Amino acid sequence: MASLQCSPVYKTFIRQLSTQHRVLRNITVIHSPVLHKSFSSSSRTMTAEKILNGRNMNSQVRKAEYAVRGELAIRSETLKTELAKGAKLPFKRIVASLVEYPELLKDENAEAAAKFYPSDAIARAKLLLENIGSVGAYSHSQGIPHIRESVAKFISERDGYPADPSKIFLTQGASAGVQLTLEMIVSHNKVGVMIPIPQYPLYTATLAVLDANPVPYYLDESKEWGLTSKELQRAYDESNKMGIETRALVIINPGNPTGQCLTEDNMREIIEFCSKNKVILLADEVYQTNIYRPQDRPFHSFKKVLKSMGPKYEGFEMISYHSISKGMIGECGRRGGYFECEGLDEEVMEQIYKISSISLCPNVQGQIMVDLMVSPPKKGDPSYPLYKKEYDGIYNSLIERASILEKTFNSLEGCTCNSADGAMYLFPQIRLPAKAIAAAKAAGKQPDHFYCMAMLESTGVCMVAGSGFGQVEGTAHFRSTFLPQPELFDEFCSGIKNFHADFMNKYRD
Amino acid sequence: MASLQCSPVYKTFIRQLSTQHRVLRNITVIHSPVLHKSFSSSSRTMTAEKILNGRNMNSQVRKAEYAVRGELAIRSETLKTELAKGAKLPFKRIVASLVEYPELLKDENAEAAAKFYPSDAIARAKLLLENIGSVGAYSHSQGIPHIRESVAKFISERDGYPADPSKIFLTQGASAGVQLTLEMIVSHNKVGVMIPIPQYPLYTATLAVLDANPVPYYLDESKEWGLTSKELQRAYDESNKMGIETRALVIINPGNPTGQCLTEDNMREIIEFCSKNKVILLADEVYQTNIYRPQDRPFHSFKKVLKSMGPKYEGFEMISYHSISKGMIGECGRRGGYFECEGLDEEVMEQIYKISSISLCPNVQGQIMVDLMVSPPKKGDPSYPLYKKEYDGIYNSLIERASILEKTFNSLEGCTCNSADGAMYLFPQIRLPAKAIAAAKAAGKQPDHFYCMAMLESTGVCMVAGSGFGQVEGTAHFRSTFLPQPELFDEFCSGIKNFHADFMNKYRD
Incomplete structure (x- = not known):
């Protein structure tokens, strides 16, 4: 869960990150004037007179909290990121492209289409379209x-x-x-x-x-x-x-x-x-x-x-x-x-x-x-070697990054972190100085949230505070993905280290 | 809302219909053994012992009715239809195809891509990808x-x-x-x-x-x-x-x-x-x-x-x-x-x-x-003439079909139908004989639903009964789209006419 500031390094980092993997929950759009305007342009003075307002709307909706898209995510949405333009794992992309434009599957276009599209992708697209009909039509409600x-x-x-x-x-x-x-x-x-x-x-x-x-x-x-x-x-x-x-x-x-x-x-x-x-x-x-x-x-x-x-x-x-x-x-x-x-x-x-x-x-x-x-490409399929290479590349890189990041967290003052058997996250515990806890209280925020906001402001990296996931009373955690690309990972980790050291020094008791 | 039987005429009709327009709410898959099996394979004898069952589940969910996907639709889902394979209105399809496979947008592929893709579609796909990044990544929750x-x-x-x-x-x-x-x-x-x-x-x-x-x-x-x-x-x-x-x-x-x-x-x-x-x-x-x-x-x-x-x-x-x-x-x-x-x-x-x-x-x-x-193609864009031709073709055809179908309904015994200013439906009223109403009652169905089921069984055409939409107490209606293709429309209309005459004769008082 990383986002970024205006520094060009981070811009590159994020672009790479999103090329590598598109699970970018909290990495979104900078200067989202659109969203921001939304909630400030309506006139506060009208609020009390509205038919539907914060006090009489569905209170269950109000009660719902959704940390991974909460204040932190909204704040990170005010920072810009350039998302990926590359086409990784082409097999699925190619099939998705073909089913959109079945003209390419016609016999008379076979030779020209073969320039871009491997034969197994063409075969899969044909099979899918035979079974689906058109991607533009409603399907069976339970799924095709x-x-x-x-x-x-x-x-x-x-x-x-x-x-x-x-x-x-x-x-x-x-x-x-x-x-x-x-x-x-x-x-x-x-x-x-x-x-x-x-x-x-x-x-x-x-x-x-x-x-x-x-x-x-x-x-x-x-x-x-x-x-x-x-x-x-x-x-x-x-x-x-x-x-x-x-x-x-x-x-x-x-x-x-x-x-x-x-x-x-x-x-x-x-x-x-x-x-x-x-x-x-x-x-x-x-x-x-x-x-x-x-x-x-x-x-x-x-x-x-x-x-x-x-x-x-x-x-x-x-x-x-x-x-x-x-x-x-x-x-x-x-x-x-x-x-x-x-x-x-x-x-x-x-x-x-x-x-x-x-x-x-x-x-x-x-x-x-x-x-x-x-049902991915199988051994022997023309798309298999590339599919396998990219799959393994991402997989091995995730393992490596999980390990580096875990070591980074365990090296931080007052921080401990379990290793990840699976998924895409680490959830380290941080023990914050009393002064930091007091500063968080003064700002009306949970200590872990306060810490994550400080990290976002200082580094552009958006971690999600543990309080959004729940944690043992009195402890503080945050969730970090290990998605950033290997070649930028050192920089990512040192950014966190520097921020953490500065933060601890600032609030040291 | 038409579906079809196994007659080859209707097969053609439906294929054409779905090529022409993909709003096929109730036209779905025949012999859906998958769905059908679903609700019969679990053991009835277990029901009473289940933790979650019809009596203790969310009763609000149970109360919800959804006529356009109700019994009629499920029944029509047991009949087969071959959906469209053609690519109509290519502009949007082409752009959708390109954004899936951005490799095609690269300069080195420009010449080859130009064989399939008009320049305005390429430009639009580039613009979209610049603003979206990857179609595989989460976007802003409110929309891009x-x-x-x-x-x-x-x-x-x-x-x-x-x-x-x-x-x-x-x-x-x-x-x-x-x-x-x-x-x-x-x-x-x-x-x-x-x-x-x-x-x-x-x-x-x-x-x-x-x-x-x-x-x-x-x-x-x-x-x-x-x-x-x-x-x-x-x-x-x-x-x-x-x-x-x-x-x-x-x-x-x-x-x-x-x-x-x-x-x-x-x-x-x-x-x-x-x-x-x-x-x-x-x-x-x-x-x-x-x-x-x-x-x-x-x-x-x-x-x-x-x-x-x-x-x-x-x-x-x-x-x-x-x-x-x-x-x-x-x-x-x-x-x-x-x-x-x-x-x-x-x-x-x-x-x-x-x-x-x-x-x-x-x-x-x-x-x-x-x-x-x-933001469709504009005058002067390479894709505009085809876009305009297809848009107008569909539009004019819808007007024509609305008018023919309205006349058909108004020609039926005991049936009256307002014309359509817009949308894609007619909602004729039918006055059913007392015997038909009694037969419906005996079958445990609303009279209009009974009529529509009879039409589905006899012609493969799936109309949605008025009771699913609400109607003045004691009246009976059904909803019909006017989507079927012009060249098959006469057959569609005469199918309805023949069915209606037979139905009225069968139940005449």
Whole structure:
């Protein structure tokens, strides 16, 4: 999560960064006069007279907080960045280009098209168009059947257990899937949904809008953000005593913002917990290909672990989410993803379909990208060598950067950081001087937020404060991605080091 | 809203239809074993034991109805259709293709690219990429600033009054914008939102999910689906007496499913009504370019009419919606649109931004299509002649088909139909024999729904029953598009005629 100032170094850095990987949540547009004007040009004096105002609008909406796009992100949006223009991982881009302009696929244009387009990309585009028709038309509300079949094949091959296309819903990113399924589950304002602390703020924001109760369980920072069923049971029992009807458990694996990857044993424990307490498992597995210690901590899907547990768990209720925005492809601007339902009630499935249909269909280009994600070029395909080279390049670079950045954080005064098994983040803890905490208080900000704002102002780097994700009371953290490009990484790390030293010196007790 | 059987004529018809225009809401995939299996393969016997089931899920979700994707649509999804493979209106397709594969824009590829891509499309793709960066990256949550500026320019030129990019939010289709803004407005379960009857079912479905109260006002079928402020006041006052706090008024102009286009006088009356009763105006203007009697009934935006009413209405609260799914472009599968806020409270605007940010950003390809819609090729551009030819071709054909279909409906026994000033629908009234009504009752269906199901089974044509849109108690209607291609239109119309005659004969009293 980096953004930048006007310094040309950072401009280059950001451009490179975004070329390398397009998961740029908080890297956005400078001098966004458009946005800024928006909220200052309307006349303050009119406010009290408005039919709809801050006091009488939907209070659940007001309550929702969304840290990764909050004040910090808005501030970073006042800084300019030049986004990527390069075309990396061409296979998916080429296919996306071809399906837009099917003229290029016609026999009479074959020779000319072959100059730009490899034969496997042309074949894939033809196959997709045969199954989709036109990318401009509404599709099936649940997602294009052909693409759901591709997803089912991917899941079957990943897990070694069959998957059913009829249980798969294509979505506009995993976020849309999470929002839709939580909407199903929350039937009254005493419903509870267990979420990890720290968590990805999509969950608290959506639960706030739905007027439901987040039931927090804590990941243990001292044990590499580990998770125990004992802690799950504590959270469940405490909320139960308070009259909360806990109906679902969110697990983010690999973790966001914490980067841990669960072991199979741990996952079995979680499934047992859910089964015992009659809790639906919501498995956010969007970082399943971002695995950095594949020997020690490989990714296991909850679906696979569940199926390996035998007939005792037949009918277990679970929804798992995946996305095109992460992994090595990172096509986040396209808004594509899917969720797979396991063991859900038939009527609930019908209702999920109905609600999906109110929004007509997920955007077709996003659906196509899901197909390309679950079914990339294979050995022997003309596009394979380049695909493989770029995939491995990004992957190895992420591993390297995760390690360098972790070392950087651990070298900072008062800072400790667990390593990342997966995902794209580190979540270091910082111990801030009392003077800094007092200064934050005086500015009406959380200490970690105050620290991150100072970093943004001083370096252009936008970290997201830990308070937006949740953390143990009295601690301070921030989330950092490790996306910046290797050749600029030293500069990125030294920028953080210098800022941190200056900050600590300024507020030293 | 046509779908088709297995007859080769209808196959051709549908293929043509979808080539001609991609607004194919209810034309989808045959033998959708995927979907069908979905809701029958889970074990009925498990239902009662499920943690989440039809009885304990969110009851607001259950209450939502969505006719245009309801039983009829699901049934039509069991019939096969081959969707379009042709590339009509190439300009937007070409630009969409180029932004996916920026390699083609490089100088060294200029000569080869020029074979496929006209120079204005290349220039536009370059401009867009300069402003967007990569189509794969998250954009500004409110929408790409450059594209919001294009939209503001379009609105200013359309209305003759300035528009502010900071008040414009890009969305994934108009539906997403409507859902988001209604969510802002509904703060408790006594909030009312005025909706026309007949209405587009997005409104009732969304209000049901939000647990708000639709406050119906009736369009007068005997006066070409006219609207009076007297009827608005009646609806408002009656709901007021019932303790409903009516906060917003939805106007669909041109009408869906009714096709009428409001006069300026009528619009002023509506604005006065809103102002007097402190009601926010929600103007659904997605059919603004589908205007078929431009001399008698031109389209006026509510924004323009409001601004023409002078300073008395300064601060008037209004949101207007537009979409790429309609008009002559009909790019519905891409999910793109925008809404413009007028006079909204500053804090409400901030909250709209926050909620938009929870879903990160609208899909970038949909945003690009909004840019192409509001800023099409201009006279003198290389792409202009083809663009103009295709635009006019579709437009003239729609006018012609609207007229033929209206005559067809008016020629049917017991059927009357108003003409369409705009949009893409006719909404004829049918007077069904008592025997047919009794047969419908016996089948547990609304009479109009029963009629439409019979038409679907017999002809493959999928009309949507009037009960899904709302109609005066005891009347029966259905909605028909006039999208089918001219050369197949005679066959389409005679299919309807034959079916109707058979149906009436079968159930004649």
